[in-house]
Amino acid sequence: MAEAHQAVAFQFTITPEGIDLQLSYQALNQIYRSGVRSWKKRVSRMRNRVIKGVYPASPSSWLFVVIAILATMYMRSDPSMGLITMIQQHLPLSLHVSLSTQGQTMLSALVFSTLLWLSLILALRFCLKLLLSYHQWMFELHGRVSNTTKVWVTLLRLFSSRKPLLYSYQTSLPHLPVPAIKDTMSRYLTSVRPLLTDPEFKRMTELANHFESNLGNRLQRYLKLKALWATNYVSDWWEEYIYLRSRGPLMVNSNYYGMDFLYVTPTPVQAARAGNTITALLLYRRKVNREELKPSRVPGTVIPLCAAQCERMFNTTRTPGAETDVLQHWQDSEFVAVYHRGRYFRLWVYWAGRLLSPREIEFQIQRILDDTSAPLPGEDKLGALTAGDRIPWSQMRKQYFSSGINKRSLDAIEKAAFFVTLDDEEQGMRGEDPAGNLDRYAKSLLHGKCYDRWFDKSFSIVIYKNGKNGLNAEHSWADAPTVAHLWEYTLATDAFQLGYTEDGHCKGEVDRSLPQPQRLAWDIPSEVQAQVSSSLAVAKALADDVDCHVFPFRDFGKGQIKKLRISPDAFIQIGLQLAYYRDRGGFCLTYEASMTRLFREGRTETVRSCSNESSAFVKALVNGEAEEQCSHLFRLASERHQNLYRMAMTGAGIDRHLFCLYVVSKYLGVESPFLKEVLSEPWRLSTSQTPIQQMELFDLKNHPDFISLGGGFGPVADDGYGVSYIIVGEDMINFHVSSKYSCNDTDSHRFGAQIIKALQDIMTLLSADTKTSSKGPAQPQAKKLL
Numbered sequence: 001m002a003e004a005h006q007a008v009a010f011q012f013t014i015t016p017e018g019i020d021l022q023l024s025y026q027a028l029n030q031i032y033r034s035g036v037r038s039w040k041k042r043v044s045r046m047r048n049r050v051i052k053g054v055y056p057a058s059p060s061s062w063l064f065v066v067i068a069i070l071a072t073m074y075m076r077s078d079p080s081m082g083l084i085t086m087i088q089q090h091l092p093l094s095l096h097v098s099l100s101t102q103g104q105t106m107l108s109a110l111v112f113s114t115l116l117w118l119s120l121i122l123a124l125r126f127c128l129k130l131l132l133s134y135h136q137w138m139f140e141l142h143g144r145v146s147n148t149t150k151v152w153v154t155l156l157r158l159f160s161s162r163k164p165l166l167y168s169y170q171t172s173l174p175h176l177p178v179p180a181i182k183d184t185m186s187r188y189l190t191s192v193r194p195l196l197t198d199p200e201f202k203r204m205t206e207l208a209n210h211f212e213s214n215l216g217n218r219l220q221r222y223l224k225l226k227a228l229w230a231t232n233y234v235s236d237w238w239e240e241y242i243y244l245r246s247r248g249p250l251m252v253n254s255n256y257y258g259m260d261f262l263y264v265t266p267t268p269v270q271a272a273r274a275g276n277t278i279t280a281l282l283l284y285r286r287k288v289n290r291e292e293l294k295p296s297r298v299p300g301t302v303i304p305l306c307a308a309q310c311e312r313m314f315n316t317t318r319t320p321g322a323e324t325d326v327l328q329h330w331q332d333s334e335f336v337a338v339y340h341r342g343r344y345f346r347l348w349v350y351w352a353g354r355l356l357s358p359r360e361i362e363f364q365i366q367r368i369l370d371d372t373s374a375p376l377p378g379e380d381k382l383g384a385l386t387a388g389d390r391i392p393w394s395q396m397r398k399q400y401f402s403s404g405i406n407k408r409s410l411d412a413i414e415k416a417a418f419f420v421t422l423d424d425e426e427q428g429m430r431g432e433d434p435a436g437n438l439d440r441y442a443k444s445l446l447h448g449k450c451y452d453r454w455f456d457k458s459f460s461i462v463i464y465k466n467g468k469n470g471l472n473a474e475h476s477w478a479d480a481p482t483v484a485h486l487w488e489y490t491l492a493t494d495a496f497q498l499g500y501t502e503d504g505h506c507k508g509e510v511d512r513s514l515p516q517p518q519r520l521a522w523d524i525p526s527e528v529q530a531q532v533s534s535s536l537a538v539a540k541a542l543a544d545d546v547d548c549h550v551f552p553f554r555d556f557g558k559g560q561i562k563k564l565r566i567s568p569d570a571f572i573q574i575g576l577q578l579a580y581y582r583d584r585g586g587f588c589l590t591y592e593a594s595m596t597r598l599f600r601e602g603r604t605e606t607v608r609s610c611s612n613e614s615s616a617f618v619k620a621l622v623n624g625e626a627e628e629q630c631s632h633l634f635r636l637a638s639e640r641h642q643n644l645y646r647m648a649m650t651g652a653g654i655d656r657h658l659f660c661l662y663v664v665s666k667y668l669g670v671e672s673p674f675l676k677e678v679l680s681e682p683w684r685l686s687t688s689q690t691p692i693q694q695m696e697l698f699d700l701k702n703h704p705d706f707i708s709l710g711g712g713f714g715p716v717a718d719d720g721y722g723v724s725y726i727i728v729g730e731d732m733i734n735f736h737v738s739s740k741y742s743c744n745d746t747d748s749h750r751f752g753a754q755i756i757k758a759l760q761d762i763m764t765l766l767s768a769d770t771k772t773s774s775k776g777p778a779q780p781q782a783k784k785l786l
Helices: 002-009 025-054 061-074 083-089 093-098 101-132 147-159 181-195 198-213 215-229 235-244 270-290 308-312 358-370 382-386 390-400 404-414 434-447 480-498 526-544 558-563 568-584 612-622 627-649 655-668 673-679 748-772
Strands: 010-015 018-023 256-259 316-319 326-329 335-340 343-348 419-422 459-463 469-473 546-553 590-595 604-608 685-689 711-713 721-728 732-740
Touching (some): 181 198, 198 215, 270 419, 270 459, 270 469, 270 480, 343 358, 343 404, 434 469, 434 546, 568 627, 590 627, 604 655, 655 673
Antiparallel strands (some): 010 018
16 A cells, blocks of 8 residues: 555646646655654664663663762762763863863762763663572472572562563573583483383483493583573574475474454444454564563463564564575565465555554455455465475465566565465354364464465465454464463453444444455466476375364363362373373373473473373273372372473473584484484474463453464374363363374374373362371472562
8 A cells, every 4th residue: 555655646737838746745744654653663672672782670770770879979979980081081181171170070970980880781681680580489388388498489570670661681591501411311211211112211221321432422512602692592493494394294293373262253243343453462562563462471470481482473474495494574665465266465554654444454354254355366375385395385476576566466475474374264163063163263363265365474364254263373483371461362352352333243334435355466387387287286185195183171270270289280291191001002202391481482392292100001091090099109109200391490400402402413413322213203292282362351240252262283293192281260171182093193183082082081089089098298389489
């Protein structure tokens, strides 16, 4: 829209009398307002840079320091111990000529005050960094807090008394430490013990010892050097080698999805749901840009988490390359890209410098829905290029989308704030088969028709015909908690703040003079159409192989689990171990995602949930040992799992360290049999919890039906399971299970039934033990310390 107005704002005609300028004052006014909005954003960003640059102090503290210095000088005292006089002596000669002696003294005092103020800020930030580097609090039991931790809590509250901006803590967060290689080897061997026979474990121990005493120390030195130089010794390599260098499809293999409310659809009007959803997302973007969001914190504490992942949330696209992809991030765009029935549109969401109202966006979306024009040749399934292998897409993009109308249209998609699909299907828990419909809903969000999503975008929003919505997110730029935070805000803002009229439409007025949404033009040659068909075939084979099962577990939730003094996450993870053992007759390498955002630019670490303790409990329960013994073993397994989770969060994990050592070995051109074997081990059970981070947005007491379904992902191993779960309120846990039909040993519905039975059996065991025995020692509840 902005380009269109710029094109028609200035027109001229050459006449015998000269040049006749024809100015469109309406267009010029809109350009002016758009420019004013842009400058306001720049001023706001400059202001925020100053505020967060001096945090935990405030800009106004400079004035306090200046007044204090001048006051002491007025009392004929020199607080600078001669430094003000020294500064005065070194002032430029021109100032000595133009200023009086008193003026020179005042200027020198201002310079000294500013330097003193900056020094105090650096000292405060250093102290805050030291405070945030203390992690012992996480390992202390509730009710047994050390005096050191009590003093630390007091100091941290004092330093956090000023309201921070979103990125205020970034420079004060500590760097991720490099674990000692001896510790990593010991933890690794402990983690694989339940998975190996005695001869296999002996062989692996020999490999680990040989690596530690030889090549490992050499690789470790390079890694420590990187840790001294880089902000985070893991994050850049993790992003590049785990995500961007992958040449397989993003769809299913990497991208993940988020769902709408389980029981409620705020409106059945597709255009209206799109209007409110798009508005809520743009309001969130505004909060991110203005840094008005509160920094994320460890639940129940004042301890901040790294917010770096928010920076590339909007206006970001992963572009394909021959060897590696590139994440491209642009400045805020004033439009979104929309797909409907094979056509692509550019929808401007700003007009004359203001954000369109939800009703106006609904009006524009309805125009797209009512558009009966046919797709251009090759346009309808063009998105399949983003769903297939990366190398063919890279070749097509370079050869056929680097100039002309194809480039302009592709730019409109890639530079859009985000991507929107207006789906012509209905989804959700509905009809005569609500459980089966949830499974189809998950598959739709995970891969759709393989061509009606733009899988390269940071995230794509899907609005279904019946008003249900959801999202599909690309993984390389951020992890699920960051997207979940965005989605929580979107759902809550849509349902509780923006709302709808009685007939299901968005609230507000409509300016019907808004220009039509812009159809994107394409010139798709036969070679591209052939590749689209090929990519679609690859993507469809992958999509058809995915078996998704989504189910709410309503027997009990975290409320009843906590009454047993057990961590809900540990309870579920041990339940998954029991379910897998019953399903497959053994144990497997298990991945649980843990965050490392206590550190600057931290992302994730792996919690190896299959431990000696959890396997001992599972075997005891399956073999029918005494309830007291099984209950005792369960509590040991729970304590072990909680400790593993805390170690991962505090930088003492195993897998990121081993991964980085492997990368260093590749750079040095040396082979390590130990690292090669470790990094080739399949994760047959990959799990993740989607935490609810903003409970204050949802009033589950007055609106109990507005509960989230969470989200899920595809299986990591061809012969394994992907399990995502979200603990909702006190009485529900929603599960998402995925596997592949092509593997005869896996079945998502069968495994879902095993999960339900495992959780029920463990609850029965612990409840019976609680009734017949005295209370045992309380479980660690570090999150309640603060």
